[in-house]
Amino acid sequence: MYQLQLLLNIPELFTSQSKIDFYSSMFENLDLSSIPEFPSSSPGRKGYSHHAMFRAFIVMKAERFGTISDLLDYLRNNLIIAHLCGFDISKPLPSYWTFRRFINDFSHDYLTSIFQNQVNILKNMGIISGEFISMDSTPIKANTKLNNPKSFCKNKFSKDNQPKSDKDCKLGVYSASNDSSNKRYKFYWGYKNHIIVDAISGLPIAETTTPADVPDFDVALSLLADTNNWFKLTGTNFIADKGYDVKKLYNYVRDTLHGHCFIPLNKRNSKNPPLTDDGYMVCEAGIKMLKDGKQYFDGFIKQKFVCKFCNSKNDSACPIKHPKYFNGKKHRGCTKYAIISSDYRSSINRDSLYFKAVYKLRIESERYNSRFKALDFEKAYVRNINSVSNLNTFGHITLLTVAIVAIKLGKYDEFRSLVALMQSA
Numbered sequence: 001m002y003q004l005q006l007l008l009n010i011p012e013l014f015t016s017q018s019k020i021d022f023y024s025s026m027f028e029n030l031d032l033s034s035i036p037e038f039p040s041s042s043p044g045r046k047g048y049s050h051h052a053m054f055r056a057f058i059v060m061k062a063e064r065f066g067t068i069s070d071l072l073d074y075l076r077n078n079l080i081i082a083h084l085c086g087f088d089i090s091k092p093l094p095s096y097w098t099f100r101r102f103i104n105d106f107s108h109d110y111l112t113s114i115f116q117n118q119v120n121i122l123k124n125m126g127i128i129s130g131e132f133i134s135m136d137s138t139p140i141k142a143n144t145k146l147n148n149p150k151s152f153c154k155n156k157f158s159k160d161n162q163p164k165s166d167k168d169c170k171l172g173v174y175s176a177s178n179d180s181s182n183k184r185y186k187f188y189w190g191y192k193n194h195i196i197v198d199a200i201s202g203l204p205i206a207e208t209t210t211p212a213d214v215p216d217f218d219v220a221l222s223l224l225a226d227t228n229n230w231f232k233l234t235g236t237n238f239i240a241d242k243g244y245d246v247k248k249l250y251n252y253v254r255d256t257l258h259g260h261c262f263i264p265l266n267k268r269n270s271k272n273p274p275l276t277d278d279g280y281m282v283c284e285a286g287i288k289m290l291k292d293g294k295q296y297f298d299g300f301i302k303q304k305f306v307c308k309f310c311n312s313k314n315d316s317a318c319p320i321k322h323p324k325y326f327n328g329k330k331h332r333g334c335t336k337y338a339i340i341s342s343d344y345r346s347s348i349n350r351d352s353l354y355f356k357a358v359y360k361l362r363i364e365s366e367r368y369n370s371r372f373k374a375l376d377f378e379k380a381y382v383r384n385i386n387s388v389s390n391l392n393t394f395g396h397i398t399l400l401t402v403a404i405v406a407i408k409l410g411k412y413d414e415f416r417s418l419v420a421l422m423q424s425a
Contacts, residue, residue: 015080022422023084025405026053026062030397031117035110048094052086053102056094057391059085062396062418066376081159097380104387111393115200116230118400119205123231125407127415132199132358134239135223135421136365137216138372140209141379142169142190157187164346168385172212188212190380193392194219196227197240199361202416203403204368204396205231209389217246224252233257239362242266250345262358264350283334285320292335307333326377371399371416 032054038046059081060071072093075082079089087093093104107113122128141147144163146156155161159171169189194216196206206227210219220240227233245266253259275281280288289305296302307325307342309317318333320327325333349355375395380388399418407416414420 011358015078018423020080020084021270022405023059023062024400025409026401027084028056029121029408030055030114030381030402032114034113034117035043035231048098049086050102050106053094053099053106056082056086056099057103057394058398061375061395062402062422063374064374066379067105067381068096072096094397099234100382101343103390104384106390108389108393110127110132110153110283111127111390111397115207115393115400116402118397119203119231121404122201122203122400122407125404127403127407128198128203128205129200130198130205130233130236132237132239132361133199133233134362134365135195135207135216135220136197136241136362136369137192137194137219138369139172139174139188139212140191140193140377140392141188142166143380144169144385145380148188148416157189161301163189163228164204166383168211168383170211170213176421177302191385191388192216193221193372195224195365195368195396196223197365199237199364202364202368203210203400203404207393207396209392211385216240217249220244221252221322228257229364233259235259237262237358239263239359239365241362247343247345250343254344259343260280261361262355264359281336283307283336284322285318287319289334289336301339303338305336305338306331307335309333311314313410348375371418372396375399375418 017132032051035050037049037051039050040380056071056075059074060068063071063074065074072095075085075093082093083089119128123130123174126272142163142165144165145151145329146161146163153161157171160162162266163169169191171187171189172192173185173187175185192212192214193207193209197203205337206223208219208223221235224238225231234257236253238253238255240257241265243266244262248254250261250263253261266419276288276419280291283289287308290308290310292304292306293412294301294303305320309325310331312332315326322334373396375398377392377395379389382391402421403415406412406417406421411421411424414424
């Protein structure tokens with residue numbers, strides 16, 4: 001404390017009191033006791049404190065820096081903040097490469113433990129409940145020239161053209177427009193951060209980082225299972241977009257979590273031709289066909305449709321004179337089949353007011369993704385999946401800690417705003 005008072009009296013090292021109060025509150029609400037402060041097996045010099053390095057990366061995300069160089073410049077120009085992190089400012093601060101090795105080699109399990117602890121604190125406060133949860137993913141571009149729109153490399157978005165600078169990133173695709181009538185898609189090399197958000201508070205409950213080519217629904221199954229082990233999602237209402245429209249996800253939420261799904265149908269997952277509103281198929285002549293019996297199978301029903309004029313003796317009954325109508329048989333005309341699912345996915349009434357009202361809560365995923373990407377996460381400045389995963393989790397821990405600090409200070413309208421809390425601390 002005496003050292004801090006001396007620093008406050010040096011004009012060249014002045015840092016605003018609001019910043020000092022903000023980071024003091026942030027670090028007071030970060031329990032790092034589960035992280036060994038120094039590597040026990042490291043011979044010779046014990047090096048820099050892992051707790052100090054951890055807090056430094058919280059500063060990096062709170063200040064929305066994308067690169068370690070920016071963080072290092074900030075700490076050198078704000079030694080009071082470096083002191084609050086836990087560094088001995090009478091000695092040189094860690095070098096760029098020390099920070100780089102830390103983010104690259106630090107075990108992600110420690111970060112997961114801190115993340116879960118912050119979530120549980122907010123759960124005990126009554127801020128996070130998990131009654132309604134929403135899941136989405138956000139793309140993170142790898143640090144490679146192939147993502148540069150000005151790059152003229154041949155076949156830069158070919159799966160066979162793996163970037164040499166980052167062997168862990170994969171080829172992914174994301175929507176470049178929210179306009180459903182004019183979808184535009186862009187390819188990129190990189191990763192995806194998958195996030196489960198509490199749809200009431202708008203705060204994250206779980207997250208994980210994968211290469212960009214991993215399907216969202218596959219990650220959803222594993223992430224829900226892992227989260228249920230420590231958070232308990234029994235009876236939850238799972239909300240997601242049509243990218244998560246797969247039967248095994250519906251069945252997991254219903255059978256294991258005993259919850260409900262609010263996911264729109266993905267038309268690409270349907271092999272049937274379109275039906276009329278009352279459930280009939282239309283022939284090539286535009287005439288409603290007749291139902292002619294069902295076949296029952298395990299999990300689905302096969303509905304048969306026949307031509308409206310199948311028993312007609314009039315040779316000119318078919319308006320388009322379809323070849324199948326003149327087949328020389330007693331029953332004339334086309335025959336078609338539709339698969340009617342009898343599973344949980346198909347039983348959901350997506351036209352109900354309740355479904356539509358709950359599905360609107362998915363906007364909390366988009367809002368949180370926007371706040372997350374504002375911490376400079378749209379592009380990765382490190383080059384392997386462990387480093388990217390670590391930085392992503394640091395970002396989530398930062399936003400969770402902001403919420404904890406705001407609630408404890410009674411600033412309930414600022415628990416989702418990093419900038420507002422930093423200015424008013």
